[in-house]
Amino acid sequence: EKFIENPFKPGERLYKTGDLARWLPDGNVEFLGRLDHQVKVRGFRIEVGEVESYIRKHLDVKECIVVPKQDTQDQTYLCAYIVANEKEVTLKDLRSSLGQSLPEYMIPSAVVQLDVLPLTPNGKIDRKALPEPSYEREGSTYVAPRNDLEKKMVDIWEDILGVTPVGVHDSFFELGGHSLKATVLIGRLNKEFDIEVPLREIFRQQTLEEMALYITHADKQDSVSIPLTEKQAYYPVTSAQKRIYVVQQLDKGGISYNIPHILQLQGKVDLTKLEAAFQEIVKRHEAFRTSFHTVQDELVQSIHEDVALSIEYSKKAPEVSIDTMIKNFIRPFHLSEAPLLRVGVVTVSEDVHFLMWDMHHIISDGISVGLFMK
Structure with a gap:
């Protein structure tokens, strides 16, 4: 406890180093890295x-x-x-x-x-x-694919891993693969070769040669696409959506489930084309045309055929800060009104603009936002 005693005087300036450390039982301090x-x-x-x-x-x-x-x-x-x-x-x-x-x-x-x-x-x-990392084979030379199966495997690996060229003796995980990419690989193998590959086999058959041999002897299974459901007035919701809805109803004026993003744009902005791009996204994805309702004491979601989305456009006034305008843009959604997405543009000058969009977590998540931005 004597080490935790406050050595600083009240009212004096305090500097934080940004170092991350921990006290050890013997009283020493172990440096772990930086907080930033x-x-x-x-x-x-x-x-x-x-x-x-x-x-x-x-x-x-x-x-x-x-x-x-x-x-x-x-x-x-x-x-x-x-x-x-x-x-x-x-x-x-x-x-x-x-x-x-x-x-x-x-x-x-x-x-x-x-x-x-x-x-x-x-x-x-x-x-x-610091130089950019580059893959170099350790202890072996490059061996090109020797048959059609290995060639297809190489194409799949290069696409998922972003590494080229891939040889038959290369290891999936030593090329930068990990569990998330292994899951993507399983889906591609199922679609390409009509086989069901357990995740544990990706860790066992790590080289392309071993994986190709496993596929050769694996039992064929017809891949099943998820079919479109029949059109209905209302559809059931997921348990996660139900949970979000209940919490949101307890705090109707809250923005805890808002997912806002702000992007600074340099140059001239064509608002007509920008609005058309967002409208196309709304048209393409049902999530942005979905609203939520209670029918016979049951939470359901409704998908609308057409939903209009217009950009909230404004010019920055000298007396108003951009932070204030962004704060005013992020406001509660009414879950019964689609789209649960709003877009705004603030023009600071002829060549400086802020693009803002906000969506509700009940229709989106972190992975979806990445796709949306792309």
Whole structure:
């Protein structure tokens, strides 16, 4: 307790270092990383400093830094930059060692070994000078696909992993694959080859050659597409939608379930084309034409054929801040009125605009928002 005693005087300026640390039982402080280097990977909030501390602890490395990167599908993954003491540290070594202590989503999908970490003039690590990771085969040369099955597999792997070329001896996970991409792979294999592949087999048959051999001997199963349901006045809701609806009814004026986004646009904006683009999205996806109602004491959803969406356009007045305009834009939705989406544009100057959109969580989620933005 003597270490937690407050050494600061009331009223004096306090500086926060931004370092992440923890007290140890012996009274020492263990440095874990930086508070300003948090990142979200596959829906999990990660402190990269914690991953760095495990790399230093479990592998023979002198220095390391873990940096978030974006793959070809705009998904975030972790890349470890390592300065080793003696022998080279491979991605296989990294996955094998860290897999004993960390969950899979915290293990870097790429590793780059450097002689030294680049530094800025003031001695900090120069993140901008770190090279982009590139896949290099470890201990084997590239072997091209040898038959039609392996060629189809290569096309699927290259599309999912964003890596080219893929050889038959390459490992799915050493090419940057993870459990989420493995799930995508299962769907593609089912559609392409009419087989049902359990997730555990993706982890067992990790090389393309092993996976192709498994597919050759797997029993064929006709893939079943989800059929369109017959048109109805009302449709049932999911348990998640029911829960959101109940909470929203308890706080009808609340915005806890709003999902707003703001994007600054540079240059001239054609409002007519912008509105047509949003209207096309509403026309294409039923979620944006859905409203929610109580019928015979049961919550149901109704999908409308046509829903008009118009952009709320305004010019920024000198006396009103952009923050205030954004705050006023985010307001409660009435769940019985479609669309549960609104769009606004604030013009600051001829070449500076703010595009704002807000949607309710009962019709959308984080993955949907990413697709919407794309």
